[in-house]
Amino acid sequence: MKLTKIYEKAPAKINLLLDVLRKREDGFHEVEMIMTMVDLADRLEMEELPRDQIVLSSQVGFIPLDEKNLAFQAAKLIKERYGVKRGVYIHLDKQIPVAAGLAGGSSDAAATLRGLNRLWNLELSTDELEVLGAELGSDVPFCIRGGTALARGRGEKLESISPPPQCWVILAKPPINVSTADVYGKFRVNELKKHPSIPDMLDALSRQSFSGMCDCLGNVLESVTLNRYPEVRQIKDCMVKAGADGVLMSGSGPTVFGLVSKEIKVARVYNALRGFCKEVYVVRMLT
Ligand code: ATP
Numbered sequence: 001m002k003l004t005k006i007y008e009k010a011p012a013k014i015n016l017l018l019d020v021l022r023k024r025e026d027g028f029h030e031v032e033m034i035m036t037m038v039d040l041a042d043r044l045e046m047e048e049l050p051r052d053q054i055v056l057s058s059q060v061g062f063i064p065l066d067e068k069n070l071a072f073q074a075a076k077l078i079k080e081r082y083g084v085k086r087g088v089y090i091h092l093d094k095q096i097p098v099a100a101g102l103a104g105g106s107s108d109a110a111a112t113l114r115g116l117n118r119l120w121n122l123e124l125s126t127d128e129l130e131v132l133g134a135e136l137g138s139d140v141p142f143c144i145r146g147g148t149a150l151a152r153g154r155g156e157k158l159e160s161i162s163p164p165p166q167c168w169v170i171l172a173k174p175p176i177n178v179s180t181a182d183v184y185g186k187f188r189v190n191e192l193k194k195h196p197s198i199p200d201m202l203d204a205l206s207r208q209s210f211s212g213m214c215d216c217l218g219n220v221l222e223s224v225t226l227n228r229y230p231e232v233r234q235i236k237d238c239m240v241k242a243g244a245d246g247v248l249m250s251g252s253g254p255t256v257f258g259l260v261s262k263e264i265k266v267a268r269v270y271n272a273l274r275g276f277c278k279e280v281y282v283v284r285m286l287t
Helices: 070-081 104-119 126-134 140-145 180-186 198-206 210-216 222-228 230-241 263-274
Strands: 005-023 029-049 054-058 087-093 148-152 157-160 168-173 246-249 256-260 279-284
Touching (some): 005 104, 005 140, 005 168, 005 198, 005 246, 029 104, 029 168, 029 198, 054 070, 070 087, 070 126, 087 104, 126 140, 148 198, 168 230, 168 263, 180 222, 198 210, 210 256, 222 246, 230 246, 230 256, 256 263, 263 279
Parallel strands (some): 054 087
Antiparallel strands (some): 005 029, 029 148, 148 157, 168 279, 246 256
16 A cells, blocks of 8 residues: 655753864854754655645744755655656654754754655665765754764764653743854854864763763853853853752753752752743653
């Protein structure tokens, strides 16, 4: 029987570590990141259309549904590259906060590539999908691979690594929009006093050490976003005061995540944040 409708989950990512090594001649930054998925996901439904067209819908009204949407771009790319003369209707059930530093759009693009590979029986390998994904954005290859990875280059050179130990992740997004391009534009690598340690984080993960992982969290982009947006710093301080074991901004922000190993502490951190931040999520690490 022909498969005509399929579903894909597009989980959010957090950066346990984000370091910038230098600015490259092509304008991108050379980065080293450790990324992992959390159990907060958009859901995509893909259905064959009788006409040769890409149609996108979503239950949220404030994201573009045309060529500006990364899921649309992903569908167009795979369709054109492999000469597919069929149409698809994609419904995007958005659960990941938008423009939050959680790679929501990149994960939707990755899920679209995975899904259309199945729907159209293209039989592309994960490696081939990752190469295709890199054309759409630096975080897309990781979102195709999933799991936990060390990313180099502009984020597209991946090495899968040990997953983090299981724990609770409390995500808080202040009501501000932060542009990734803007943050990188204001970032000055020469002014950095300290770089977070990749070897130490890899060691903590391979030992499955929760406290080791918390000690090694680091994101050099915090120097830009925290200075520009005091509300992000306020959320970090609040999480630390409420007893989160590790606290860090994800990506270029503004979402801050807190790691907690004991369930008993989760409610305390959640309640402390709810006072002044409307968007707070409690999820598990995807390990
Ligand atoms: P990253 O962590 O990769 O920088 P992000 O989580 O900060 O990504 P997104 O949620 O991907 O940011 O959204 C960034 C912008 O991209 C939004 O302002 C939105 O208009 C646009 N966009 C394009 N496609 C999507 C999509 N599928 N979902 C959400 N936003 C999208």
